[in-house]
Amino acid sequence: MTENPQNVHPLEDLVRMDRIPHIWCPGCGTGSVFASCLTAMKQTGIPYNQFAMVSGIGCSGRGAGYINIDSFHTTHGRAIPFATGIKMASPDLNVIVFSGDGDLFAIGGNHFIHAARRNMDITVICVNNLTYGMTGGQVAATTPHLAKSSTTTVGNPETPFSLPFLAYASGATYIARWTMLHARDLADSIEEALVHKGFSFIEVLSPCPVNFGRRNKEKPLDTLKKYYENTIVRNGANPAELDIDYKKGVILGKFADIDKPTHDEKYKKMYWPDEK
Amino acid sequence: MKPAVLTGEHFINGDVACAEGAIAAGCRFFGGYPITPATEVAEHISERLPDVGGTFIQMEDEIAAMTSILGAAWTGIKTMTATSGPGFSLMMETVGLAVVTETPCVVVNVQRAGPSTGLPTQGAQADMMQVRWGSHGDYEIIAIAPSSPQEMFDLTIIAFNLSEKYRTPVFIMSDEIVGHMSEKVVIPDARKIKTVSRPKPTGRKDKFRLYKPGPDGVAPMPSIGEGYNVHVTGLTHDEKGYPVMSVDTQKEMIARLLGKIRNNLDDIIMTQEYMLEDADIVIVSYGVSARTAYTAVEEARNMGIKAGLLRLITVWPFPEQKIRELAKRVKGFVTVEINMGQICREVQRCAGIPTYLAGHAGGAIIPPDDVLNILKERF
Amino acid sequence: MKYWRVPLDSHEVQVTRGHVHIIADRCKGCGYCIAYCPREILEFSKAFNAKGYHPPVVKKDDCLNCHYCELLCPEFAIFSIER
Numbered sequence: 128m129t130e131n132p133q134n135v136h137p138l139e140d141l142v143r144m145d146r147i148p149h150i151w152c153p154g155c156g157t158g159s160v161f162a163s164c165l166t167a168m169k170q171t172g173i174p175y176n177q178f179a180m181v182s183g184i185g186c187s188g189r190g191a192g193y194i195n196i197d198s199f200h201t202t203h204g205r206a207i208p209f210a211t212g213i214k215m216a217s218p219d220l221n222v223i224v225f226s227g228d229g230d231l232f233a234i235g236g237n238h239f240i241h242a243a244r245r246n247m248d249i250t251v252i253c254v255n256n257l258t259y260g261m262t263g264g265q266v267a268a269t270t271p272h273l274a275k276s277s278t279t280t281v282g283n284p285e286t287p288f289s290l291p292f293l294a295y296a297s298g299a300t301y302i303a304r305w306t307m308l309h310a311r312d313l314a315d316s317i318e319e320a321l322v323h324k325g326f327s328f329i330e331v332l333s334p335c336p337v338n339f340g341r342r343n344k345e346k347p348l349d350t351l352k353k354y355y356e357n358t359i360v361r362n363g364a365n366p367a368e369l370d371i372d373y374k375k376g377v378i379l380g381k382f383a384d385i386d387k388p389t390h391d392e393k394y395k396k397m398y399w400p401d402e403k
Numbered sequence: 404m405k406p407a408v409l410t411g412e413h414f415i416n417g418d419v420a421c422a423e424g425a426i427a428a429g430c431r432f433f434g435g436y437p438i439t440p441a442t443e444v445a446e447h448i449s450e451r452l453p454d455v456g457g458t459f460i461q462m463e464d465e466i467a468a469m470t471s472i473l474g475a476a477w478t479g480i481k482t483m484t485a486t487s488g489p490g491f492s493l494m495m496e497t498v499g500l501a502v503v504t505e506t507p508c509v510v511v512n513v514q515r516a517g518p519s520t521g522l523p524t525q526g527a528q529a530d531m532m533q534v535r536w537g538s539h540g541d542y543e544i545i546a547i548a549p550s551s552p553q554e555m556f557d558l559t560i561i562a563f564n565l566s567e568k569y570r571t572p573v574f575i576m577s578d579e580i581v582g583h584m585s586e587k588v589v590i591p592d593a594r595k596i597k598t599v600s601r602p603k604p605t606g607r608k609d610k611f612r613l614y615k616p617g618p619d620g621v622a623p624m625p626s627i628g629e630g631y632n633v634h635v636t637g638l639t640h641d642e643k644g645y646p647v648m649s650v651d652t653q654k655e656m657i658a659r660l661l662g663k664i665r666n667n668l669d670d671i672i673m674t675q676e677y678m679l680e681d682a683d684i685v686i687v688s689y690g691v692s693a694r695t696a697y698t699a700v701e702e703a704r705n706m707g708i709k710a711g712l713l714r715l716i717t718v719w720p721f722p723e724q725k726i727r728e729l730a731k732r733v734k735g736f737v738t739v740e741i742n743m744g745q746i747c748r749e750v751q752r753c754a755g756i757p758t759y760l761a762g763h764a765g766g767a768i769i770p771p772d773d774v775l776n777i778l779k780e781r782f
Numbered sequence: 783m784k785y786w787r788v789p790l791d792s793h794e795v796q797v798t799r800g801h802v803h804i805i806a807d808r809c810k811g812c813g814y815c816i817a818y819c820p821r822e823i824l825e826f827s828k829a830f831n832a833k834g835y836h837p838p839v840v841k842k843d844d845c846l847n848c849h850y851c852e853l854l855c856p857e858f859a860i861f862s863i864e865r
């Protein structure tokens with residue numbers, strides 16, 4: 128090992144280093160997803176000031192606070208409508224929503240389906256840790272049936288959403304699922320999503336060892352082992368068959384990449400048909 | 404394609420006048436959601452915004468509508484939404500975010516009677532305390548009450564100007580009656596309309612601090628993409644905009660948020676006086692009720708009662724000083740408002756002398772006789 | 783204990799040689815880089831870093847410069863450079 132005299136991690140120009148260390152717990156996957164996201168942004172070659180990041184509330188919602196571009200940490204569930212406002216007013220900006228499953232799919236679920244329906248040209252990255260991490264591990268709309276949480280101590284009686292299926296039914300035009308361990312695929316997929324015209328959604332399975340793993344007898348490396356051994360990459364898989372079941376194998380990959388006019392393209396065409 | 408300012412005489416309702424005022428003020432984005440009796444604002448502005456290069460979107464609910472106008476505002480443009488009681492309740496969450504992130508925007512509430520679904524098609528002025536206190540935490544806002552379609556135009560422009568100058572949400576607290584009433588509205592020449600835009604930062608970007616206030620207590624505001632790399636959060640934050648979870652930071656932040664309004668009251672507060680000089684009873688009113696109050700003052704004078712009118716054009720911040728001064732030389736106050744005593748309570752707090760309410764639970768205007776009866780019976 | 787041998791992205795990455803660089807004081811000791819380095823060249827150090835965790839150290843100088851640890855590390859604490 129030779130010394131790098133600068134000791135500069137290649138992502139540092141995109142990170143607010145004056146705010147590091149971040150708040151994410153040891154073994155939390157959010158930081159990994161965040162690193163893949165920053166890498167993807169670099170890979171696009173788009174100047175940083177043409178991006179904006181919007182987050183909601185929760186552990187992954189803190190992402191906007193660490194990225195060194197114009198970034199917005201909004202209220203719980205409202206990252207997508209905030210991003211919609213940015214995009215409507217400034218269609219040339221690349222708007223990334225980086226948030227969690229609770230934020231995007233419980234309190235913010237309505238906004239998600241409508242932005243997807245409109246094919247609003249934004250990229251939504253959901254760090255899915257199957258729980259409400261920040262508040263201490265309560266049951267979420269993504270918590271597996273029977274899994275334990277602080278509000279379902281004997282097990283979750285409910286059935287979780289399949290997020291890519293929901294995105295598909297709502298009209299998202301780019302849909303993928305990865306785990307944080309599939310960091311390279313994830314970064315490449317985010318890069319694709321960022322340049323994709325239309326509503327892009329990427330679900331990233333990510334461990335919350337502190338508030339989900341602990342209650343469900345899963346150490347961080349156990350979770351990663353499941354990601355490694357019990358997942359199947361199947362691009363173009365039927366969105367209806369994407370339930371998260373590690374016994375059957377969890378399907379990862381890109382499930383949709385559809386070319387359709389975006390909301391701003393349609394708006395422009397209707398109201399300013401002469402404009403190029 | 405039509406110009407932004409439709410100079411000339413129009414016969415339009417208050418909601419439409421409000422939309423025209425917004426466009427004339429420079430509003431270029433509107434995020435809305437249909438609700439009686441505010442829908443006409445959205446309908447009209449949805450047609451008008453593309454004329455001037457602006458955009459409109461009907462969001463999935465009022466939470467989204469209100470949130471979208473904040474996002475759009477950070478791209479550097481002026482933005483607005485409009486609603487009524489039930490939608491206003493939903494917007495309260497984002498009002499707090501607008502206040503704490505110091506995002507300029509205008510919110511129109513065409514009030515109807517509540518609580519809950521209440522009387523959707525009938526007017527009230529019962530959201531006057533909600534606009535002041537409806538979001539959680541300590542804050543100050545600016546709320547303006549137009550009395551006519553003409554004022555829906557004129558005061559909407561002022562609302563935008565104040566919101567830009569002080570980087571704060573400004574509320575147009577209209578009501579179903581003014582919103583749906585059609586009257587002559589004169590739109591002046593574009594050059595005669597004074598518009599204000601938010602202060603912009605200058606100097607080195609790497610030294611920039613998002614919430615470092617200028618001399619008037621307001622910090623310059625960059626837009627997305629200008630290279631300032633701002634971080635904007637609803638968490639308690641320091642001058643840089645970074646979250647800091649400490650008692651001192653909270654104290655400083657709140658002091659500045661309150662201060663930028665409280666230290667500029669003379670610039671913000673607008674009132675109108677009628678026959679106040681020699682009055683010994685002051686009628687305090689705002690919005691549509693000020694029209695009733697005006698008639699009541701005239702009739703009272705005919706009957707030999709020395710009543711005068713103090714009309715609140717800005718209801719918030721409250722003209723506390725004015726009420727206190729008047730209280731020293733008059734016998735009492737009567738507030739005229741379509742609610743069960745919201746601003747009455749505020750006048751009582753400031754005046755400390757007999758103060759009565761001419762009000763009711765909503766659905767109709769306050770008849771001038773209700774005011775006269777109080778004047779006769781109580782004084 | 784190791785369950786896997788083939789790097790997740792071996793199909794994409796050319797075999798080159800690199801140096802892995804560790805910013806020890808940023809590490810929170812999750813061990814992800816150690817467990818998933820395709821060359822298995824990392825191990826926990828005996829020493830503690832400033833935060834009280836055991837950061838990785840290089841046990842054999844055989845880095846592929848695949849940048850995988852760099853992408854996976856949640857703490858921006860490890861990266862590779864071309865040799």
Ligand code: SF4
Pocket residue numbers: 150151152154155156157186187256260261334335336337338339
């Ligand atoms: S609580 Fe869970 S999700 Fe939140 S930072 Fe900790 S490990 Fe990550």
Ligand code: SF4
Pocket residue numbers: 808809810811812813814815816837838854855856857858859860
């Ligand atoms: S992945 Fe990063 S934080 Fe985890 S052990 Fe390796 S260097 Fe430390």
Ligand code: SF4
Pocket residue numbers: 800801802818819820821822823824844845846847848849850851852861862
């Ligand atoms: S870059 Fe990192 S993961 Fe890849 S071989 Fe080198 S040390 Fe291992």
